[in-house]
Amino acid sequence: GQQVMQIPQYQHVQEGEDFTTYCNSSTTLSNIQWYKQRPGGHPVFLIQLVKSGEVKKQKRLTFQFGEAKKNSSLHITATQTTDVGTYFCAGLGTSYGKLTFGQGTILTVHP
């Protein structure tokens, strides 16, 4: 079945440093979505990418979707303590309605 792998599992950064998490799917995706989960909270939708090679930005966050629609990345520029949390990618495959999540990357930001 469809598998979505996400790396790294953990990332510790100093405030102001950049951060990147990567997502790879075993199959071609229809779209990919990114979510953020604050400690003790529930996942909250950030953005979705649909087109091959798509790049979207939200302030300091940059999201990319690979040309083959099998990988994606989230890059945060100049991290802040408010960026702390777990970032998940989720891929929508050919089985309509079924989103598969990556394992998530836990980001810690030291002030």
Add this chain to the structure above:
Amino acid sequence: NAGVTQTPKFRVLKTGQSMTLLCAQDMNHEYMYWYRQDPGMGLRLIHYSVGEGTTAKGEVPDGYNVSRLKKQNFLLGLESAAPSQTSVYFCASRTGTVNSPLHFGNGTRLTVT
């Protein structure tokens, strides 16, 4: 709008006991999902439903059953709880549009002793 509401928030069960987790959404969403979250494992799909009266298995369905008798409710049942089912359970819903995002409930923390 309450969004997605999960009950209960916390529960402790003994091995072999049964329970039902309730998920209710007031957004008229077609699709509903049950995930479990364990450290280092991310969110794993247990079961999902693409409409009232229909359910399908996800990645880790064993030991769980679900029902979607009403569009707004999605129930997750554990017939005979095992310690391996200790986890945080999240319900989520979305519209039937292919690119619609998931809306999550606040989660249920279940401990099986």
